[in-house]
Amino acid sequence: MxxxxxxxxxxxxxxxxxxxxxxxxxxxxxxxxxxxxxxxxxxxxxxxxxxxxxxxxxxxxxxxxxxxxxxxxxxxxxxxxxxxxxxxxxxxxxxxxxxxxxxxxxxxxxxxxxxxxxxxxxxxxxxxxxxxxxxxxxxxxxxxxxxxxxxxxxxxxxxxxxxxxxxxxxxxxxPPKPQTGSVIGIDLGLAHFAVFSDGTKVPNPRVLAQTAATLAKAQRKLSRRTQQAKKDGHLLSESRNYQKQRILVAKLHEKVANQRNDFLNKLSTDLVNNHDVISVESLNVKGLVRNRRLARSLHDASWSSFLSKLTYKAAWYGKQVVQVDRWFPSSQLCSACGHPGGKKALHIREWSCPSCGVHHDRDVNASLNIRTEGLRLLQGTGVR
Ligand SMILES: [Zn+2]
Structure with missing residues (x-):
C-alpha cells in the first residue's frame, strides 16, 4: 500500500x-x-x-x-x-x-x-x-x-x-492521509484548552472538569481519613474507611485519565485529518513537574500528552508538527503587520494594533503568530 x-x-x-x-x-x-x-x-x-x-x-x-x-x-x-x-x-x-x-x-x-x-x-x-x-x-x-x-x-x-x-x-x-494544503497554528491556554489560528476555540472538556472536581474532593476526604486513622492509632492497611476511600480515589484517577485520553485522541486525529502542517508552542517539561496545583497540573499533563499524540499521528500519516520555541513572543506581536506591541497583562483579552489598527482577540492573534513562525521555521529547514 x-x-x-x-x-x-x-x-x-x-x-x-x-x-x-x-x-x-x-x-x-x-x-x-x-x-x-x-x-x-x-x-x-x-x-x-x-x-x-x-x-x-x-x-x-x-x-x-x-x-x-x-x-x-x-x-x-x-x-x-x-x-x-x-x-x-x-x-x-x-x-x-x-x-x-x-x-x-x-x-x-x-x-x-x-x-x-x-x-x-x-x-x-x-x-x-x-x-x-x-x-x-x-x-x-x-x-x-x-x-x-x-x-x-x-x-x-x-x-x-x-x-x-x-x-x-x-x-x-x-497509508498516508490525503494532503489538504492547510496550515494551522495552535495556542495553548488555560481558559480554553486550545485556540486555533482559524478562530476555533476548543474548550476544556466539561465532563473532565467535573470528574477532576470530584477527584479533588475525594482526595481531601482521603487525607482526612489518613489523619483520623493515625489519631485512632490504626494501621492504614487495617482501616476500612481509609481503604474504601483509597479505591474510590484510584477509580476517579482512572476515569479522569480515560476521559482525557478520549478527548485528546479525537482532537489530535481531527487536526491530522484536516491540516498538513500543525504549528504549536513547545513545552517546558521541567516546569510541569514542579507545579502542584491540581487543575494546572492536569492541564499541563494534558498538553504534553496531546503533543505526543499529535507528533506520532502526524508521523504516521505524512503530516508535520512544528514546535515553536516557548519564548517566542506569540502574544506580543500583531499578526497582521508584525508590529511588536509589547507585553500585555493577562486580563486584556482583546486589543487593537496601534500601527495597523486591526482589532485582535488575544488568543487567536497568538495562534496566528505561532502559525507564521512555524512556517518560517519550516522554510529554514527547506522542507516546504
Ligand atoms: Zn498591526
Missing part, C-alpha cells in the same frame, strides 16, 4: 473467569519475582565487582526456574520480558541518572501487568470474542474494533479498580 509500517497499540477490556484471573495473578506474581530476583542479583554482583573486580554476571530467568519451580507454571515469555524490562530500566538509569534507580516491584501495588509475545499464532482473536493467550484457555474480550495488522505482543494489565485490559501491539501498514 506504500504506507508506513508502524507499531500500533489496540486496547481492549478482558473478562477473565475466576480461574483465569487467578492465573493472571499468578503470572503477575512470577514476573514480579523474576524481576526482583534479577534486580537483587545485579546489585549484589555490582557490589562484588566493586570489591573484588570479579566480572558482573547477568542472570537469566531460566536460571531461577530450578530454584523456584513454580516459575515453570507460567508463560515463559512473560518472564523473559521481565528481564527485558529490567534491562531497559537499567539503561534509562545510566543514560539519565535523574530518572532514578530501577525500583522493586511490589505485591501491594494494585496495578500489575505482564507482556508476552506472539509466536506463530500463540496470541490471536478467536470467533470475534475470545483472545487466545499462551498457557491458558481463551479469555473473553470486548472487541469494540478489530486490531489492524499482525499482533506482535500482548500486555495484560489489572487496574486499581480490578478491571483487566489487554493492549495488543500490532505491526500495521498505515
Amino acid at each position: 506504500g504506507g508506513l509500517i508502524v507499531l500500533k497499540a489496540f486496547k481492549y477490556r478482558l473478562e477473565p473467569t475466576t480461574q483465569q484471573a487467578e492465573l493472571f495473578a499468578k503470572t503477575f506474581g512470577c514476573v514480579r519475582k523474576v524481576y526482583n530476583l534479577m534486580l537483587h542479583d545485579r546489585i549484589e554482583s555490582y557490589q562484588k565487582n566493586q570489591e573484588t573486580g570479579e566480572k558482573i554476571k547477568f542472570p537469566t530467568p531460566a536460571q531461577y526456574k530450578n530454584e523456584f519451580p513454580f516459575l515453570k507454571e507460567v508463560d515463559s515469555l512473560a518472564l523473559a520480558n521481565a528481564q527485558l524490562h529490567l534491562n531497559t530500566a537499567y539503561r534509562h538509569f545510566f543514560q539519565q541518572p535523574a530518572s532514578g534507580f530501577p525500583k522493586w516491584k511490589s505485591r501491594k501495588n494494585p496495578v500489575q501487568s505482564y507482556t508476552t509475545n506472539n509466536q506463530k499464532g500463540t496470541i490471536a482473536i478467536q470467533a470475534g470474542r475470545y483472545l487466545k493467550l499462551p498457557k491458558m484457555k481463551p479469555v473473553r474480550i470486548k472487541l469494540h474494533r478489530q486490531p489492524e495488522g499482525v499482533i506482535k505482543s500482548a500486555t495484560i494489565s489489572r487496574t486499581v479498580s480490578g478491571k483487566y485490559f489487554v493492549s495488543l501491539l500490532c505491526e500495521t501498514d498505515i
Whole structure:
C-alpha cells in the first residue's frame, strides 16, 4: 500500500473467569519475582565487582526456574520480558541518572501487568470474542474494533479498580492521509484548552472538569481519613474507611485519565485529518513537574500528552508538527503587520494594533503568530 509500517497499540477490556484471573495473578506474581530476583542479583554482583573486580554476571530467568519451580507454571515469555524490562530500566538509569534507580516491584501495588509475545499464532482473536493467550484457555474480550495488522505482543494489565485490559501491539501498514494544503497554528491556554489560528476555540472538556472536581474532593476526604486513622492509632492497611476511600480515589484517577485520553485522541486525529502542517508552542517539561496545583497540573499533563499524540499521528500519516520555541513572543506581536506591541497583562483579552489598527482577540492573534513562525521555521529547514 506504500504506507508506513508502524507499531500500533489496540486496547481492549478482558473478562477473565475466576480461574483465569487467578492465573493472571499468578503470572503477575512470577514476573514480579523474576524481576526482583534479577534486580537483587545485579546489585549484589555490582557490589562484588566493586570489591573484588570479579566480572558482573547477568542472570537469566531460566536460571531461577530450578530454584523456584513454580516459575515453570507460567508463560515463559512473560518472564523473559521481565528481564527485558529490567534491562531497559537499567539503561534509562545510566543514560539519565535523574530518572532514578530501577525500583522493586511490589505485591501491594494494585496495578500489575505482564507482556508476552506472539509466536506463530500463540496470541490471536478467536470467533470475534475470545483472545487466545499462551498457557491458558481463551479469555473473553470486548472487541469494540478489530486490531489492524499482525499482533506482535500482548500486555495484560489489572487496574486499581480490578478491571483487566489487554493492549495488543500490532505491526500495521498505515497509508498516508490525503494532503489538504492547510496550515494551522495552535495556542495553548488555560481558559480554553486550545485556540486555533482559524478562530476555533476548543474548550476544556466539561465532563473532565467535573470528574477532576470530584477527584479533588475525594482526595481531601482521603487525607482526612489518613489523619483520623493515625489519631485512632490504626494501621492504614487495617482501616476500612481509609481503604474504601483509597479505591474510590484510584477509580476517579482512572476515569479522569480515560476521559482525557478520549478527548485528546479525537482532537489530535481531527487536526491530522484536516491540516498538513500543525504549528504549536513547545513545552517546558521541567516546569510541569514542579507545579502542584491540581487543575494546572492536569492541564499541563494534558498538553504534553496531546503533543505526543499529535507528533506520532502526524508521523504516521505524512503530516508535520512544528514546535515553536516557548519564548517566542506569540502574544506580543500583531499578526497582521508584525508590529511588536509589547507585553500585555493577562486580563486584556482583546486589543487593537496601534500601527495597523486591526482589532485582535488575544488568543487567536497568538495562534496566528505561532502559525507564521512555524512556517518560517519550516522554510529554514527547506522542507516546504
Ligand atoms: Zn498591526
